[in-house]
Amino acid sequence: xxxxxxxxxxxxxVIREDSILLGRGNIISSKDIAxxxxxxxxxxxxxxxxxxxxxxxxxxxxxxxxxxxxxGGGRFFYRPKHKFSVTNVCGYMRVALSRWxxxxxxxxxxxxxxxxxxxxxxxxHPSVIRNLYFLVRLPIEEQTQIAAILSTIDRAxxxxxxxxxxxxxxxxxxxxxxxxxxxxxxxxxxxxxxxKFKDSPLxxxxxxxxxxxxxxxxxxxRYGISTSLSEDPIGIPVLRMNNLVKGEIDFTDLKYxxxxxxRKLTLDDGDVLFNRTNSIDYVGRTAIYRYxxxxxxxxxxxxxxxPDNARLCPEYLNLCLNDGENQIRxxxxxxxxxxxxxxxxTNLGTLLLAIPQKITEQKQIIEDISASIDCQxxxxxNLRKLQSLKIxxxxxxxxxxxxxxxxxxxxxxxxx
Numbered sequence: 001x002x003x004x005x006x007x008x009x010x011x012x013x014v015i016r017e018d019s020i021l022l023g024r025g026n027i028i029s030s031k032d033i034a035x036x037x038x039x040x041x042x043x044x045x046x047x048x049x050x051x052x053x054x055x056x057x058x059x060x061x062x063x064x065x066x067x068x069x070x071x072g073g074g075r076f077f078y079r080p081k082h083k084f085s086v087t088n089v090c091g092y093m094r095v096a097l098s099r100w101x102x103x104x105x106x107x108x109x110x111x112x113x114x115x116x117x118x119x120x121x122x123x124x125h126p127s128v129i130r131n132l133y134f135l136v137r138l139p140i141e142e143q144t145q146i147a148a149i150l151s152t153i154d155r156a157x158x159x160x161x162x163x164x165x166x167x168x169x170x171x172x173x174x175x176x177x178x179x180x181x182x183x184x185x186x187x188x189x190x191x192x193x194x195x196k197f198k199d200s201p202l203x204x205x206x207x208x209x210x211x212x213x214x215x216x217x218x219x220x221x222r223y224g225i226s227t228s229l230s231e232d233p234i235g236i237p238v239l240r241m242n243n244l245v246k247g248e249i250d251f252t253d254l255k256y257x258x259x260x261x262x263r264k265l266t267l268d269d270g271d272v273l274f275n276r277t278n279s280i281d282y283v284g285r286t287a288i289y290r291y292x293x294x295x296x297x298x299x300x301x302x303x304x305x306x307p308d309n310a311r312l313c314p315e316y317l318n319l320c321l322n323d324g325e326n327q328i329r330x331x332x333x334x335x336x337x338x339x340x341x342x343x344x345x346t347n348l349g350t351l352l353l354a355i356p357q358k359i360t361e362q363k364q365i366i367e368d369i370s371a372s373i374d375c376q377x378x379x380x381x382n383l384r385k386l387q388s389l390k391i392x393x394x395x396x397x398x399x400x401x402x403x404x405x406x407x408x409x410x411x412x413x414x415x416x
Contacts, residue, residue: 006400008134015130019096020105022126024070025086028056043079045072045089059083064102066093066109074124076113078106091126101140103147109133111398136400145404146397153390160383167376172324174372178365179323182206182356187364205354208361215349217317220306223345224298225262229255236262239298241275244287247322249273262297270314272305273298274321277342284330284343288318303345312355316362319369320353 014020028042038057046053047069062083068076071089086092095102112133118124138146180203181190190197196207205211215221229238235258243250267273267289275285278301286305289296298304307317320326333348334341356362396402 006136009137010131011133011135012130014100014135019099020135021094022130023092023094024126025088025090025092026060027088028053028085030054032056040083040085042085042087043067043077043090044087045069047072047075051075051077051090053087056085058085060085061092063094064097066095066102066106067091068093068109068124068129070124074113074116074118074129076106076109078103091124091129099140100135101143101147103151104138104143105135107147107150107394108135108398111394136398142404149397149404150390150393153386153393157383157386157390160379160386164376164379164383167372167379171369171372171376175319175323175369178369179320180205180354182209182361183364183368200354201352202354206356208358209354209356211352211354213349214305214351214353217307217312217353217355218305218349219308220304221345221349222265222304222306224300224302224304225257225259225265226300227257227259227262229257229299232256234258236266237296238262239267239273239296239302241278241282241285241299241301244273244275244285244302247287247318249287249289249291257297263295265297266295267298267304268292268306270307270309272307272314272318272321274303274305274343274345274348275301276303276345276348277301278340280331280334280336280341283334283341284321284327286318286321288314303348310359313359313362313366315366315370316355319366320355326351326353 011020015022025043033042033054033056036057038055040056040059042053042056043051044053045051051067051069051072061079062081064081065079066076067079067086068074068091069089070091093105095105116132122128177189184190184195190206192204197204198207200209200211202211225238229240233254233256235256237251237254238257239249240255242253269290269292271289273287273289275282277283305317307314321330329351330343330348331341333343333351335344356365397404
């Protein structure tokens with residue numbers, strides 16, 4: 001088949017040929033689920049969490065289908081053969097397997113869906129989508145080959161996402177242990193079964209640690225500049241709240257200032273920025289600056305925290321302030337207004353932190369947590385590469401730009 005013969009066919013035309021059937025699920029209430037408990041999944045209108053609504057003792061299907069969320073934005077899902085049900089706000093699509101590969105149809109619809117928007121008025125009813133989406137009539141063997149390639153990418157993406165989720169759990173547990181128990185001289189995490197602990201205002205801590213007020217660990221707290229900013233890259237970059245991402249400085253979407261006070265108020269390596277105002281979800285964000293030779297200033301709703309390096313490593317301060325328990329305590333200082341919350345830096349200075357007294361222990365904790373973060377960052381990079389590869393393959397394989405027979409020998413696909 002040539003690229004020139006790659007002709008789209010309206011989904012409605014294929015339905016009229018009786019090679020694809022559209023339908024809707026049944027009403028399944030919480031009462032129904034409670035009366036007939038079971039393990040069979042129910043898919044509903046949600047476009048998240050694989051669209052699962054709950055588990056049930058009955059099932060409607062035990063076959064390969066496509067479902068989509070009628071009230072949830074019309075997203076499509078490929079459902080391999082298993083026992084499941086769908087609710088009345090979820091549609092299902094059954095294809096004639098002698099003429100269509102179900103996964104191929106799913107990928108075609110999914111590619112088009114990225115450019116189609118539904119809302120509360122224009123919902124993805126079967127009568128609506130049949131006149132919006134197109135299929136391409138290919139030999140079943142070619143459909144199956146295309147679906148196999150894209151499914152291979154999807155499996156790699158799913159496996160990588162599972163690795164990231166596991167790494168996140170490991171990192172969370174590691175931070176919880178290291179920021180409350182620390183590391184002994186042999187490189188082991190302390191426990192009360194093998195080490196001495198003591199009571200403190202923050203609970204039990206190692207005897208080698210002390211609870212300190214944040215102010216006692218700092219040599220400076222300072223507001224940023226208050227001025228209008230420009231998108232024109234003239235002057236000095238000024239960091240804002242959105243540039244503080246997961247404890248790191250994100251240099252995308254920068255604003256600039258030509259004012260002299262902005263040029264005078266620049267960051268030094270090891271400065272920790274704290275976001276003091278915005279919605280409660282954003283209050284308390286911190287990030288560490290470690291980019292000497294790249295002068296930047298910072299906006300007035302950020303506060304520069306400069307730790308006393310003889311007592312507190314900047315990286316350790318950044319980790320502490322980003323820790324979940326300390327984030328909760330920071331938000332308790334917030335004054336909640338009509339439109340935003342605000343943490344007064346004076347009150348922030350009274351925040352209690354449990355700190356190892358030895359700088360060497362702080363550095364070892366930083367090293368262990370950083371290794372975990374670097375590992376997760378590498379896996380995230382791999383995920384983005386796979387997602388980019390999938391987008392490119394869908395554009396090529398599902399539009400006829402590249403024939404599937406040529407791609408089957410592609411070395412990049414063979415590595416997955």
